[in-house]
Amino acid sequence: MKKLFRIIVCLLAIALFGACSVSRATVTPTVSVPEAWYVFSEAETKTLASLKQVDDYPLYVMQYYQDYASGRTFRLPTPQEADRAPGWGCSLFAVLLDEDHLLFGRNFDFKFSPAVLVFTDPPDGYASVSMSDIAFLNFSNQTAARLMDLPLEERAGLLGAPRFLFDGMNEHGLVVALAAVPQADTLADPSKKRITGLELIRAVLDHAHDVDEAVDLIRGYNVDLRGGLPLHYLLADAKGQAVLVEFYQGEMRVLENEQPWHSATNFVHSAVEDPQGNCWRYDRINDRLNETQGLLDSNSAMELLSQVAQKSGESPTQWSVVYQMARREMAIAMGMDYANVQTFRLSDFQLPDYWDPR
Structure with a gap:
């Protein structure tokens, strides 16, 4: 009897264990879903939602509400990494006459x-x-053409746009643009804060009222172009001032205009006795400016940019922009489509109440 009892107990235990096992197998497990790696702030959401496409090349417009000085970069390359990109061309000129002839033209x-x-x-x-060049914001060419179709989280790279700028104008009519050159020799000063080639443009637009303030501001930095393309910068303002800033033989050179215009392409002016004959685009620009004595309006300035556009090779012209410094306007042609020029004004955006273009 005892043996039979033990057998029955064992059989009941096996049955009970088996029943418990089946029961456990049918229970749906609770899965802990991790939170998203990043949640947009209200300002970031508003920034990304402001994106509008205004040209099929494409060209987009975006209003930035986030404080980019402290914002996240979303695994973007550093400005120095962006500077390493090969083959920049660029043509720059400023005309410095009256309000109707106070212009800055640039081909990128x-x-x-x-x-x-x-x-x-x-x-x-x-x-x-x-x-800002969208290619530096980690978007492929195919994706860049359809940003409006993407959900906000897939547009996140655009939050880095203020750090990857190549030309611009601020509320006081100060314009700055870069161009690549064969050499740029900077001398480090340990007492000064380091700044890269693209960060320099951001600092000038954010903190300089005019050309004089911009030059003083640049002198206060260690401009670090190591690991990136050598650069020089043409600056002009609504007061009719213009300078070309270069870094040559360990010095910052500030070259003022000798005529009521200024210009630059892709050679170091400080390294040559006569700038004529060093670049066909530079020669064409200055021939036209001499011929007209700088009397170009926005349309004729855009026409001049079309004449020096690079239509083939490794670096064809991507955009042409004419900044109207007195009126705080800009006209943009994408991809050498000069029959389709988009015009914008700073007043098109939501400016603070204190802003006054005069």
């Missing part, structure tokens, strides 16, 4: 570069508009 010559025109208004600086 590079590989295919869809762009976003970004309006920024930092809490500790001046409002400005600037052109």
